[in-house]
Structures are given as C-alpha cells and as structure tokens.
Amino acid sequence: MKQTDAITEAQTIEYRSEAYRDAYSRINAIVIEGEREACANYLAIAELLPDEAETLKRLSAMESRHLKGFQSCARNLEVTPDMAFAERYFSALDDNFQKASQSGDLVTCLVIQSLIIECFAIAAYNIYIPVADPFARRITENVVKDEYLHLNFGQQWLKANFESARTGIEAANAENLPIVWRMLNEVEADTVPLQMEKEAIVEDFLIAYGEALGDIGFTMRDVMKMSARGLASAPRS
Numbered sequence: 001m002k003q004t005d006a007i008t009e010a011q012t013i014e015y016r017s018e019a020y021r022d023a024y025s026r027i028n029a030i031v032i033e034g035e036r037e038a039c040a041n042y043l044a045i046a047e048l049l050p051d052e053a054e055t056l057k058r059l060s061a062m063e064s065r066h067l068k069g070f071q072s073c074a075r076n077l078e079v080t081p082d083m084a085f086a087e088r089y090f091s092a093l094d095d096n097f098q099k100a101s102q103s104g105d106l107v108t109c110l111v112i113q114s115l116i117i118e119c120f121a122i123a124a125y126n127i128y129i130p131v132a133d134p135f136a137r138r139i140t141e142n143v144v145k146d147e148y149l150h151l152n153f154g155q156q157w158l159k160a161n162f163e164s165a166r167t168g169i170e171a172a173n174a175e176n177l178p179i180v181w182r183m184l185n186e187v188e189a190d191t192v193p194l195q196m197e198k199e200a201i202v203e204d205f206l207i208a209y210g211e212a213l214g215d216i217g218f219t220m221r222d223v224m225k226m227s228a229r230g231l232a233s234a235p236r237s
C-alpha cells in the first residue's frame with residue numbers, strides 16, 4: 001500500500017467507536033502481555049547466557065518501556081485492556097518458553113522469544129503503524145525499531161552456534177510455529193475494525209522469519225519447509 005493511501009485510509013477510522021475500542025481492548029492487551037512476557041523472558045535468557053547478561057538486561061528494560069508505551073495507547077483511547085484474555089492467548093507459547101528455560105534449553109528460548117515472538121511483533125507493528133491513531137503511531141514506530149534489535153540478538157547468537165544449535169532450532173520451530181499460526185487466526189476478527197489485514201501480517205512475518213533463518217545458516221529449502229510448519233493444519237477462518 002502506498003504511504004499516501006495508508007494515511008487517507010487511517011483518517012477514515014473511527015478510533016473512538018464502540019467497535020474499534022472493543023477490538024482494541026483485546027489486541028492492545030495481547031501486545032501488553034507480549035511485551036510483559038518479553039521483558040521477563042530476556043531476564044530468563046540472561047540466566048542461561050551470563051556472558052551476555054548486560055545486553056540481555058538492556059533488551060529486557062526496552063521491553064518494559066514498550067509495555068508502558070502500549071498501556072498509554074489504551075489510556076489515550078479510554079480502553080481497558082482485557083488482560084485475562086491476553087494471558088490465555090499467550091499461554092501455550094509461554095508454557096513452552098517456561099519449560100525450556102527451566103530445563104536450560106537456551107536454543108529453544110531464543111527461537112521462541114527472539115525469532116518467533118519478535119518476528120510476530122515486527123509484522124503486527126509494521127501493519128498497524130499506517131492505520132494507528134496518531135498517538136499510538138508515534139509510539140509503535142519507536143517500538144518496532146527496538147524489535148529488530150531483539151530479533152538480531154537471537155539471530156546472531158544462533159548463527160554463531162549454528163552447527164550445534166541446528167537440530168534444536170528445527171525442533172523448536174516444529175513445536176512452536178503451529179502455535180503462532182493458531183494465534184494469528186484467533187485475532188483475525190479483531191484486526192478487522194483496526195483495518196489490519198491478516199494476510200499482510202502473515203506476509204511480513206514470513207519475510208522477517210525467513211530472512212533470519214537464512215542468515216542463521218538454513219538453506220532456502222529448509223526455510224520454506226520450516227516456515228510452512230503448521231500452516232496447513234491451522235484452522236481456516
């Protein structure tokens with residue numbers, strides 16, 4: 001979509017309508033919960049990777065700023081985020097992260113947080129920015145820049161350890177990517193009043209995730225196979 005089209009389109013959205021604010025109470029809560037978990041997850045990763053603890057604590061602090069930024073977006077629209085919904089929404093992915101972190105499985109932790117969740121965030125935020133209200137747009141533009149750094153952290157570590165991490169990355173992908181496809185289907189209805197296209201989010205996710213996997217060391221064929229994991233079995237909506 002051309003930038004000018006996006007701006008014209010964004011101006012036609014009734015940010016204060018009941019329908020918009022109702023959908024926003026769930027989407028915004030998902031984002032807040034995602035940022036809250038990301039904040040905790042980087043601290044958990046720091047325990048497993050003491051050499052990088054300083055950097056990881058910085059990433060965690062960024063997540064806590066993101067969390068506050070998105071809370072202010074809800075306040076600005078006088079929306080109460082539905083946090084109980086958001087916790088359920090993330091529970092399958094979060095359970096897998098907790099299991100991995102408790103068993104010291106650093107590779108799985110990095111795949112879930114730095115690759116999968118950050119790519120999901122990057123895709124969603126990029127699609128949201130052109131249709132966001134002006135207040136939320138400014139905040140999300142700044143947040144998304146950080147998310148690329150977070151993706152890059154995991155990407156660089158997994159690339160440097162590709163030989164030993166390879167099978168672990170594949171296993172974590174197989175287990176967790178299907179969950180993300182289900183999560184995307186679950187928010188589809190609520191992205192409509194926000195004028196976010198699910199297809200565009202999927203496309204952006206696949207680009208960011210595929211580029212990361214390719215840079216880490218996977219062949220194009222591997223990338224295709226891994227990205228499609230769970231896509232076909234995800235319930236159609």
Ligand code: PL3
Binds near residue numbers: 128
């Ligand atoms: C990691 O830094 C952040 C993790 C957040 C995950 C976000 C998932 C987004 C789902 C769809 C939301 C659309 C964006 C709208 C922003 C209010």
Ligand code: FE2
Binds near residue numbers: 063066143
């Ligand atoms: Fe974040």
Ligand code: FE2
Binds near residue numbers: 063146147150
């Ligand atoms: Fe992040």
